[in-house]
Amino acid sequence: MCRHAAWLGPPRSLASLIFEPEHGLLPQAYAPRMQRFGSVNADGFGVGWYDPSRLEPVRYRRSIPIWADANLPGIADVARSSCLMAAVRSATVGMPIEESATAPFSDGVWLLSHNGRVRREAVALMAAGSESACDSAWLASAVFTRLREGMPVAQALPMVVRSVAEADPGARLNFLVSGGAELAATTWGDTLFAHLGQGVLIASEPLDDRPGWQAVPDRNLLLASPDGVLVTPIH
Numbered sequence: 406m407c408r409h410a411a412w413l414g415p416p417r418s419l420a421s422l423i424f425e426p427e428h429g430l431l432p433q434a435y436a437p438r439m440q441r442f443g444s445v446n447a448d449g450f451g452v453g454w455y456d457p458s459r460l461e462p463v464r465y466r467r468s469i470p471i472w473a474d475a476n477l478p479g480i481a482d483v484a485r486s487s488c489l490m491a492a493v494r495s496a497t498v499g500m501p502i503e504e505s506a507t508a509p510f511s512d513g514v515w516l517l518s519h520n521g522r523v524r525r526e527a528v529a530l531m532a533a534g535s536e537s538a539c540d541s542a543w544l545a546s547a548v549f550t551r552l553r554e555g556m557p558v559a560q561a562l563p564m565v566v567r568s569v570a571e572a573d574p575g576a577r578l579n580f581l582v583s584g585g586a587e588l589a590a591t592t593w594g595d596t597l598f599a600h601l602g603q604g605v606l607i608a609s610e611p612l613d614d615r616p617g618w619q620a621v622p623d624r625n626l627l628l629a630s631p632d633g634v635l636v637t638p639i640h
């Protein structure tokens with residue numbers, strides 16, 4: 406099970422998700438505190454952020470452990486944005502370990518991270534055109550197809566979760582999705598926490614021991630925008 410995190414609010418650096426907090430994504434890669442499936446996240450990592458100079462997000466993904474990339478600390482210090490996403494990966498058995506299997510996935514303005522697993526049959530049709538033969542890439546493709554059709558993310562995400570979970574009741578479907586101005590996240594089988602302050606910080610597990618981290622209940626959709634945060638059950 407992977408760990409992912411995202412920020413929406415006043416510009417801050419990627420380092421504030423990865424390196425600076427006591428339990429940021431770097432320590433979560435080798436010593437996650439709440440991980441239920443898998444024990445280390447050494448099968449790659451990815452970061453994505455939005456810069457005012459371009460519409461589409463910038464990404465940097467590698468298929469090596471996050472602690473093994475000597476260039477990332479410098480990049481993470483200068484990559485500052487009002488919207489950030491980062492993930493460390495523990496590949497599901499049978500899934501390829503390659504850059505294209507590593508979150509965040511992207512399509513146009515969208516960034517997507519998936520924490521969980523799904524059986525191939527459950528997404529067979531939806532997975533057409535996916536970037537990698539990895540279950541997360543199939544799911545990303547399913548969500549992107551709906552977003553490309555113009556469906557709002559608040560509708561597209563729960564719709565994919567419901568239909569996939571129906572086809573594979575054992576699926577775990579924790580997503581993070583952003584188009585740069587908002588963040589959407591689902592809980593379906595794994596943990597997610599939110600910390601509200603000047604902006605919204607969400608993460609599979611708290612990045613530090615500050616008070617204020619709130620657990621998002623399972624089977625919910627979290628929507629964060631500059632107007633606030635809304636959590637609603639996915640039925």
Ligand code: GLN
Pocket residue numbers: 406407408443494495496497498500506519520521522523539540541
């Ligand atoms: N199933 C996905 C993969 O293989 C995600 C794994 C995870 O959440 N650990 O990469």
